[in-house]
Amino acid sequence: MPRLRRGPITCDLLVKSREAAMQAVQAFNNPLATFRTEAFIVLMVISWTYLMHAYFRKAGIEYRYYDQKTMRKRFHLTQGGTYRYWELERCLIEEKCPLDPAMKSNLRFLIGLRHEIEHHQSAGVDEQFAGRYLACCLNYERVLVEQFGDKFSLGTALGYVLQFRDLTAPILATEAKNPLPAEVARYVQQFESELPEDEFQSPYFSYRLxxxxxxxxxxxxxxxxxxxxxxxxxxxxxxxxxxxxxxEVERPKHRASEIVKMMKAEGFPWFTMGSHTALWRELDGKNPGKGYGIGIAGQWLWYDKWIDAVRASCKADLQRQELIESVIKN
Structure with missing residues (x-):
């Protein structure tokens, strides 16, 4: 039975991984490139795959596909006769994968995003998800150094990105953002709706400054x-x-369902999704000027300021109910 050997092959995997990561960043930072996001994701997926293979090899974990109906492993082969190795998505579900859950979610999001934009328009994805691309890079550097040491760090490999646009508020505020294609927007909304709140807020999922x-x-x-x-x-x-x-630039954001659960836990069992909808309509809660929340990729997320308003409304309803019950008793 063929066995995995450590040493030169692990180093070779790391060399390829680091090179793919540097090419990914260079591709995204290239002002002449048109398909920056696509190139970045493809190269970072390759980079992460090599990194995971290097980790599994170091840890003695088999990362080749095989069947084992008897004591002997039957390895899967490609049409060319070479071993079939795990792709990144398979690496992420390995029980001994060293990645934080939010790191895994970041990579799954990028993989899914690439599938959505592969044969469609990709307008808007370069700007709207830059925080997730940055998190992907920082996560990679963190795992690379933690598992293989500072000598493999890419921290000093790339310098500052020079540009012709000043980072002033008026310029950034007036910079037009392309709307996401419908297919991409649906994918983003579906992915985020299934994401646990702690992972959604984690800098490992999206890095915001x-x-x-x-x-x-x-x-x-x-x-x-x-x-x-x-x-x-x-x-x-x-x-x-x-x-x-x-x-940090982003205040904590919450889904409506989370707010409803929060109010029920605080002693307002009558508060439902219908109650929440009626309240934000009454208070014009989705008016951006009121600062209660923000719309992202077709989904409205609420700030803590809105939770305070909801809580105040629930307390007022409770007081009115207690007053009515007191009058009835008397």
Whole structure:
């Protein structure tokens, strides 16, 4: 029976994995490229597949397809007579796969997205899911270093991306976003509706940042293009230098079904999806100007501000009911 051997083959897998990852980032950052997302996903899937194979080989886990009706394994072969190895989707369901659940969801999302845009238009996908592409890269670097050490890190392999557009609020606010094709929008809505809330909010699934610019009038204090500090640190409140303060841009978002469960758990058993729909219509909750939530890929998600409004409404309903019952008793 053929056995997996460690050593040079593992290193070869890592070399291929790292090269595919670098080519993926270069393809996405190429301003002349038209199919950036497609190229990025294809190359990152190849990169992750090699990385998982290297991990399984190191751990002594068989990652070739086979049947075992007797004591002897019968390995599956390709038409060319070589072994059939696990594709990435199969690697992700392996019990000993080292990835965080949100990392797996990120990869499954990208694989499914590629299937949707493979033979259709892909307008809008470059911009709308950039946070998920970035999370894919950061997850890859994290797993690569954790499993094989700093010597394989890609952290210094690629430098800053230079561009011709300033990151100012007016420019970003007026930048037009292409609507997603209907097939892609349906896929995104279906995928996210089945995703656990903790994975949906995880930076391993989508990495979201906000850069808040602070200008300086002093010379010699802006040699570096970007410096990062904690947004809530004392330094961020007092410095007078050219800093870009790093903090999370996305507030927590919640589905309507989650809010209904939350209200029931807090002692408002009468609150249903119908109650929720009636309330947001009454309060014009989906008016973007009120800041209660945001529409993403055809699905409306609610901020904590809306939960506070729902909770206040439920408490008011409870007080009215208690008052009515008190009057009836008297």
């Amino acid at each position: 906000l850069f808040v610019r602070k200008l300086t009038s002093k010379r010699g204090q802006a040699d570096r293009a970007i410096e990062f500090i904690s947004a809530d640190s004392d330094l961020a409140k007092t410095i007078d230098k050219d800093y870009w303060v790093l903090r």
